[in-house]
Amino acid sequence: MQEFLPPRRLLLGPGPSLVHPRVLRAMATPLLGHLDPAFLTVMTDIQTLLREIFHTNNRFTIALSGTGSAGMEAAIVNVVEPGDAVVVGVNGVFGTRLATVVERCGGKAIRVEAPWGRIIETAAIEAALSRSGPVKAVALVHAETSTGARQPLDAVGALCRTHNALFIVDAVTSLAGIPVEVDAWGIDVCYSGTQKCLSCPPGLAPVTVSERALETITRRRTPCQSWYLDFSLIAAYWEEGSRAYHHTAPISMVYALREALRLVEEEGLPARFARHRLNSAALVAGLAALGFTLLPPAGRQLPMLTCVTVPSHIDDAVVRAQLLQAYGIEIGGGLGPLKGKVWRIGLMGESSTEANVLTLLNALEEIGIRSGWLSTPGVALQAAARAYSHTPLEKDGV
Amino acid sequence: MQEFLPPRRLLLGPGPSLVHPRVLRAMATPLLGHLDPAFLTVMTDIQTLLREIFHTNNRFTIALSGTGSAGMEAAIVNVVEPGDAVVVGVNGVFGTRLATVVERCGGKAIRVEAPWGRIIETAAIEAALSRSGPVKAVALVHAETSTGARQPLDAVGALCRTHNALFIVDAVTSLAGIPVEVDAWGIDVCYSGTQKCLSCPPGLAPVTVSERALETITRRRTPCQSWYLDFSLIAAYWEEGSRAYHHTAPISMVYALREALRLVEEEGLPARFARHRLNSAALVAGLAALGFTLLPPAGRQLPMLTCVTVPSHIDDAVVRAQLLQAYGIEIGGGLGPLKGKVWRIGLMGESSTEANVLTLLNALEEIGIRSGWLSTPGVALQAAARAYSHTPLEKDGV
Incomplete structure (x- = not known):
């Protein structure tokens, strides 16, 4: 049996989240x-x-x-x-x-x-x-x-x-x-x-x-x-x-x-909470530009786990498979009665970064353009950028 | 809070045993x-x-x-x-x-x-x-x-x-x-x-x-x-x-x-079993030379976990503490009714090596000489060496 060589993955599902290299290194301690x-x-x-x-x-x-x-x-x-x-x-x-x-x-x-x-x-x-x-x-x-x-x-x-x-x-x-x-x-x-x-x-x-x-x-x-x-x-x-x-x-x-x-x-909880809020807001803005709507009502949404209804022009399983196979990005599908209907996108801990939000939105846009359900590239990225630029104070914590 | 820097330890207790560097490295896989x-x-x-x-x-x-x-x-x-x-x-x-x-x-x-x-x-x-x-x-x-x-x-x-x-x-x-x-x-x-x-x-x-x-x-x-x-x-x-x-x-x-x-x-089970038997036999021979006797009767003893009665001239807690503090060697004490009465020495998996047997026996001899309950250095090592030399065929698996 050969050495296991994992594919590169950006973990943006409902967990596990990405792990900091220092934590990986700690596990190798005798x-x-x-x-x-x-x-x-x-x-x-x-x-x-x-x-x-x-x-x-x-x-x-x-x-x-x-x-x-x-x-x-x-x-x-x-x-x-x-x-x-x-x-x-x-x-x-x-x-x-x-x-x-x-x-x-x-x-x-x-x-x-x-x-x-x-x-x-x-x-x-x-x-x-x-x-x-x-x-x-x-x-x-x-x-x-x-x-x-x-x-x-x-x-x-x-x-x-x-x-x-x-x-x-x-x-x-x-x-x-x-x-x-x-x-x-x-x-x-x-x-x-x-x-x-x-x-x-x-x-x-x-x-x-x-x-x-x-x-x-x-x-x-x-x-x-x-x-x-x-x-x-x-x-x-x-x-x-x-x-x-x-x-x-x-x-x-x-x-x-x-x-x-x-x-x-080291990060401090207030800065960590602000980072989760900020990246979530940008993700939600970008997804909204692509036609996704949030499942929970306003004020009841989690910043680390964004659950959105998949619009009818998007094929849940096909797009998630494309994200994983072509981009190495994992997001979560729906469970139970929500299977096939929602996506669960995690921006948790190390996974909650501006780079990851932009990478995911860009991958979705590329898939959208190729699949024909998106005509103008950059709309989601632009919406996310607007969200980032509108929250200067919270950005201190990033 | 500072980085955790573990002391060096030779794990010869009832588990955990030593872990191969390849296994430690595998845990650091993303x-x-x-x-x-x-x-x-x-x-x-x-x-x-x-x-x-x-x-x-x-x-x-x-x-x-x-x-x-x-x-x-x-x-x-x-x-x-x-x-x-x-x-x-x-x-x-x-x-x-x-x-x-x-x-x-x-x-x-x-x-x-x-x-x-x-x-x-x-x-x-x-x-x-x-x-x-x-x-x-x-x-x-x-x-x-x-x-x-x-x-x-x-x-x-x-x-x-x-x-x-x-x-x-x-x-x-x-x-x-x-x-x-x-x-x-x-x-x-x-x-x-x-x-x-x-x-x-x-x-x-x-x-x-x-x-x-x-x-x-x-x-x-x-x-x-x-x-x-x-x-x-x-x-x-x-x-x-x-x-x-x-x-x-x-x-x-x-x-x-x-x-x-x-x-x-990669090692193969027969070779692995033989290695456990061989190192156990050498350990038991060395311990016998120091006055330890096996708790289980002949034929009923485990090769990966040697449980010996601590002779009256040896102070259980003191010697185990010396082994840990001065030599970085962990062995196990007795549990329940055997507390204070026996040692449990594990030679499990990666811990079962000739070097570890000799290191432990030598440390015990040094402690014995310094404490006055041993007068002739090398008796345990000699007994172990004899055991190793008497089992040439099994040694192939080491």
């Missing part, structure tokens, strides 16, 4: 044992940096040994016991998955639904809490990667406290791209993934858990169904002074995450 | 999307190479997105439904963990116990099967990493078929270090880890599942409690022609595993 004092300092560093990005003081702030989906499962199975009711916002693939995970651990999922692309209204969550009996938790997806919708969260934490429910948030796609204010918003369990706006390879799930949630977990009547994802066991490995063996940590991924978090710290 | 056709070929390559190492034709042969412990949990939660009885061999940490995982998913663990360091006798398994009602599975640890015991497996598969039970085997530490004959031994679910004899960083769990086990899984009355580890969903992603999105694969770890498996293929 391994340490998972109980080596030198490795334990790496874990402590990661906890420190994650607390900054999550905006939290939570002691339990760690990187779980699995992808973002493992983070989701961990959040649910640690909190939910058989028979517990959980209010779940369902407006896309990941809300749907949350409800499934609740049911798989014997919980009752109270689905609060909205059309794909729309948000879950706080009033609907409140109504569900009011008409249900005791609810163990409310679970919402901050950035619904299947639709590009940005879920408001700031009013839900208080609501959860009123109803004595924990607040679980999926921040897989949002973390480090838009503000995730764990403490200020009263989030009790928040999980993310590494391969989105953190621009680290997939394989770890950053997770933070409030003291309030830890108390609930301590008072469980039944043991957590998952041994691998059991927060009480994992805490013993991550806590300074304890560091008890649970499972072998994925050393190289932990190296990668430390370096990715260090890059986030 | 990322592809998890649905990119070029990435799907990497997955197919891994399946092909894993089938060779597992000695199986199983269609379902994959690398799970978690460490070896996730492989254990996946093996159990996919097979076991609430109320199912599972016969579990318990003679160390990992058998104990298997029983816990069975109970956490509502199964009944029928523990067949043996003292730590001993194997589970086939007759004891047969007795447990005969006196119990229907048993869903028998679960055994091939290489008990906490004790260094090598569990015979070849007679258990037929026994399982007689009793209509599935045969689950933990091959975390054994795979690619000693033969693991999945098809010939009638193993139905076999899982491993990457950081032992495969010499790949931790983070993935190779898993293979027989058609017989897949049929049992298809006939489940209840859905698998874990969404993340659900084989039926994972199969849809790994199967050629399907490749349905389940979760984002840990791309860089998959690159690493492909390269590690390629190195195993």
Whole structure:
């Protein structure tokens, strides 16, 4: 079997995003044992940096040994016991998955639904809490990667406290791209993934858990169904002074995450958020010039994941295949009911640059000219350039 | 926060083992999307190479997105439904963990116990099967990493078929270090880890599942409690022609595993097994000269993980700390009831070399001379040299 030589790819899909060369290099660092004092300092560093990005003081702030989906499962199975009711916002693939995970651990999922692309209204969550009996938790997806919708969260934490429910948030796609204010918003369990706006390879799930949630977990009547994802066991490995063996940590991924978090710290969150907004605005302007419309309504759109309806004159599968094969550009298609209908374009972390926006728009224009659905070259690029020139202040952060 | 600069370490503990520079370099490969056709070929390559190492034709042969412990949990939660009885061999940490995982998913663990360091006798398994009602599975640890015991497996598969039970085997530490004959031994679910004899960083769990086990899984009355580890969903992603999105694969770890498996293929399994036997024999001879005795009885010892009783004149914690701090050598201490009593020295994959055996023995001799418990320098090295010189034929594989 030959050496694997990957084709060159510009990753502008729903993740993984492009990875900084420093992060790739960090993974090539020789391994340490998972109980080596030198490795334990790496874990402590990661906890420190994650607390900054999550905006939290939570002691339990760690990187779980699995992808973002493992983070989701961990959040649910640690909190939910058989028979517990959980209010779940369902407006896309990941809300749907949350409800499934609740049911798989014997919980009752109270689905609060909205059309794909729309948000879950706080009033609907409140109504569900009011008409249900005791609810163990409310679970919402901050950035619904299947639709590009940005879920408001700031009013839900208080609501959860009123109803004595924990607040679980999926921040897989949002973390480090838009503000995730764990403490200020009263989030009790928040999980993310590494391969989105953190621009680290997939394989770890950053997770933070409030003291309030830890108390609930301590008072469980039944043991957590998952041994691998059991927060009480994992805490013993991550806590300074304890560091008890649970499972072998994925050393190289932990190296990668430390370096990715260090890059986030160097840029600074405000500049990083501004960069995501700026490039998104330019992309959206360019796509609009080509006839694409955004799926989520104004004010509810994610800057790191732009979900647009593909106009009827464009063949979804053909154009995405051309982008990949002729230009080496990956963008995402629609999932579930949106299959064939939308594109999901990610400008996450390292992928969010002016060069990438212009490269993608230019490739689309070239395909459009050759396919006959575009007559004037440069319209999309011009629209993007106008967006860039109209946002001089935010550009400081680029 | 500064760049992380790891100390130099010789990894001779119970894993992670040393990683070949080619594997480290493979991880620095730029990322592809998890649905990119070029990435799907990497997955197919891994399946092909894993089938060779597992000695199986199983269609379902994959690398799970978690460490070896996730492989254990996946093996159990996919097979076991609430109320199912599972016969579990318990003679160390990992058998104990298997029983816990069975109970956490509502199964009944029928523990067949043996003292730590001993194997589970086939007759004891047969007795447990005969006196119990229907048993869903028998679960055994091939290489008990906490004790260094090598569990015979070849007679258990037929026994399982007689009793209509599935045969689950933990091959975390054994795979690619000693033969693991999945098809010939009638193993139905076999899982491993990457950081032992495969010499790949931790983070993935190779898993293979027989058609017989897949049929049992298809006939489940209840859905698998874990969404993340659900084989039926994972199969849809790994199967050629399907490749349905389940979760984002840990791309860089998959690159690493492909390269590690390629190195195993280049060496060849017989040569690799011989190398593990040879270096283990030399290590054991050297340790015996220093007063260490093997915990498992003759014929039941693992070549990749040597578990020795620490003689009373040697201070476990002090000497291990000296090895780490002054020599950069990591070896493992005892777990549970063996804490403070044994050392676990791993010669796994890339760590299994003549140079590493000699380096460790020499370091121990130096410590012994300085501490006063050794008077003649070179006794351990001499014993090791004798072992090497007495095994000329096997040395061909080094």
